[in-house]
Amino acid sequence: MLNQTKPRLLWLQSITCNGNTHSFLNHPDLFSILSHFEVVHHPMLDSIYSMEELLQGSVPCDVLILEGSFKEEGFLKAGVEVSSLIHAYAQKAKHIISAGTCATFGGIFKQNDPDNISGFCFDLEEKTSRYEHYASKLISLPGCPIHPKWMSYVLLMLANKREIAIDHLHRPVELYGYTVHTGCTRNEYFEWKIDTKNFGLKEGCLFYEQGCQGPYTRGSCNKILWNDVSSKTRAGTPCFGCTEPHFPQTALFKTQTNMGIPAKMPLGVPRRAYLTLTGVVKSFKIKRFSQKLLEYDK
Amino acid sequence: MKIADKKALKRESIIQTALQLFSTNGFHRTTIPDIAAKLQMSVGNLYNYFSSKDLLAQEIIKYTSEALGEKIRDVNLTDDSAEAKIHQIVTIYFTMAKEKPEMIEYFLRVYLANREVFRDGCEGMVCVSGFITEIMIFFDDCVSSGELRNQDFFSAFGLFMGYLGGMVFLQGEEVLPKEIEFYIDDISRNIYNALKA
Numbered sequence: 001m002l003n004q005t006k007p008r009l010l011w012l013q014s015i016t017c018n019g020n021t022h023s024f025l026n027h028p029d030l031f032s033i034l035s036h037f038e039v040v041h042h043p044m045l046d047s048i049y050s051m052e053e054l055l056q057g058s059v060p061c062d063v064l065i066l067e068g069s070f071k072e073e074g075f076l077k078a079g080v081e082v083s084s085l086i087h088a089y090a091q092k093a094k095h096i097i098s099a100g101t102c103a104t105f106g107g108i109f110k111q112n113d114p115d116n117i118s119g120f121c122f123d124l125e126e127k128t129s130r131y132e133h134y135a136s137k138l139i140s141l142p143g144c145p146i147h148p149k150w151m152s153y154v155l156l157m158l159a160n161k162r163e164i165a166i167d168h169l170h171r172p173v174e175l176y177g178y179t180v181h182t183g184c185t186r187n188e189y190f191e192w193k194i195d196t197k198n199f200g201l202k203e204g205c206l207f208y209e210q211g212c213q214g215p216y217t218r219g220s221c222n223k224i225l226w227n228d229v230s231s232k233t234r235a236g237t238p239c240f241g242c243t244e245p246h247f248p249q250t251a252l253f254k255t256q257t258n259m260g261i262p263a264k265m266p267l268g269v270p271r272r273a274y275l276t277l278t279g280v281v282k283s284f285k286i287k288r289f290s291q292k293l294l295e296y297d298k
Numbered sequence: 299m300k301i302a303d304k305k306a307l308k309r310e311s312i313i314q315t316a317l318q319l320f321s322t323n324g325f326h327r328t329t330i331p332d333i334a335a336k337l338q339m340s341v342g343n344l345y346n347y348f349s350s351k352d353l354l355a356q357e358i359i360k361y362t363s364e365a366l367g368e369k370i371r372d373v374n375l376t377d378d379s380a381e382a383k384i385h386q387i388v389t390i391y392f393t394m395a396k397e398k399p400e401m402i403e404y405f406l407r408v409y410l411a412n413r414e415v416f417r418d419g420c421e422g423m424v425c426v427s428g429f430i431t432e433i434m435i436f437f438d439d440c441v442s443s444g445e446l447r448n449q450d451f452f453s454a455f456g457l458f459m460g461y462l463g464g465m466v467f468l469q470g471e472e473v474l475p476k477e478i479e480f481y482i483d484d485i486s487r488n489i490y491n492a493l494k495a
Binding site for chain 2: 257258259260261263271272275276279280282283284
């Protein structure tokens with residue numbers, strides 16, 4: 001029986017790899033968070049309603065989570081156009097959360113059919129025809145996958161009837177107001193323009209040669225750590241910019257440069273300002289930054 | 299005129315006078331009393347503006363670098379082709395070498411020849427960043443537009459600026475058989491051909 005005091009949560013998938021579902025299952029407080037809701041349907045958790053009832057469009061829904069890229073025609077589940085299902089529940093829902101870059105902007109699956117596959121309300125950063133209809137209840141959570149705590153932040157805010165401040169792409173500012181660069185443990189090396197010599201090392205910044213997109217990618221990966229422990233850049237892998245509308249890009253392990261100058265500047269930093277600073281900073285050799293960060297043999 | 303403005307004007311006139319003397323007579327053969335005498339000011343007052351000759355020398359390289367950088371910035375702000383921009387930069391450089399030879403001479407004969415003076419305070423690119431930044435922007439723009447070949451910055455920078463510096467040095471040595479502006483077209487074309495995509 002439904003508990004009418006709790007908002008009813010429906011998790012719907014379209015063209016997806018399940019990545020966001022799996023990511024959310026890693027939340028250490030998953031069931032505590034879900035206890036604030038009636039989970040009417042979820043692709044992997046015990047739910048009140050069956051798939052059959054879901055396909056009939058008869059399941060109640062207050063919070064709709066969409067996972068996966070969107071295609072208006074030609075993507076069917078059990079003989080039903082998934083788009084018609086999404087539209088039916090999107091109209092009922094009070095809140096729509098697009099979970100992941102695919103559902104938000106089109107993401108990886110858009111690459112297969114760029115003209116017909118997009119996010120639900122955005123196609124890259126352009127508004128789709130659906131935007132106007134659903135914008136008032138839309139919250140975007142791009143990421144490949146999303147961090148489980150980004151989802152829990154939104155869900156708990158909704159459960160507590162708190163307003164979520166969002167930006168022009170409907171991303172919560174508390175989560176996407178930062179860049180991935182914020183909080184990176186390599187920031188000293190970024191400041192002194194010292195690149196890491198390889199992947200997986202503790203020393204050096206990954207921005208100059210190794211393709212790191214952290215300085216111009218919105219996300220809180222280095223503020224809200226993955227598995228509460230680390231992040232890509234802390235572990236020594238470049239940020240791939242997976243929260244950005246144009247994800248995925250190519251040559252992810254190599255910084256695109258024009259005569260050694262990064263082709264993309266850190267977010268909002270004018271090129272002239274950046275290059276002036278770079279020229280000055282590169283003129284100094286700081287001994288500590290040429291040494292191993294941790295010495296165990298001494 | 300406010301006192302601060304007066305001081306700024308005085309400061310600039312010291313820089314310009316010292317620039318002239320250092321470039322003509324050499325850094326070590328020019329003394330602070332020489333500069334003060336030329337400006338008709340007391341040595342003590344000059345020290346109120348610059349506490350040492352080395353510091354004055356460092357301020358001059360920043361001043362010349364900014365002056366050249368500003369002119370190249372104007373080129374960067376145009377929508378001209380890479381070939382046209384190269385021609386303009388060569389023209390700017392050679393015109394400055396002819397009309398204000400002390401600006402370029404200072405770089406070649408004081409800054410590069412007396413590294414010990416600039417070691418502490420003008421490390422690497424610190425005092426020439428006004429100029430270097432604009433050259434970087436020029437290269438970045440021309441590679442982004444597909445007109446110049448993408449390569450290591452210093453390979454391109456050395457070819458461009460080494461070439462121009464060398465020509466101005468030869469002019470200073472009075473070795474060139476013709477006026478320096480005679481060489482602008484050919485040198486611009488050579489640089490473009492060497493760097494184009």
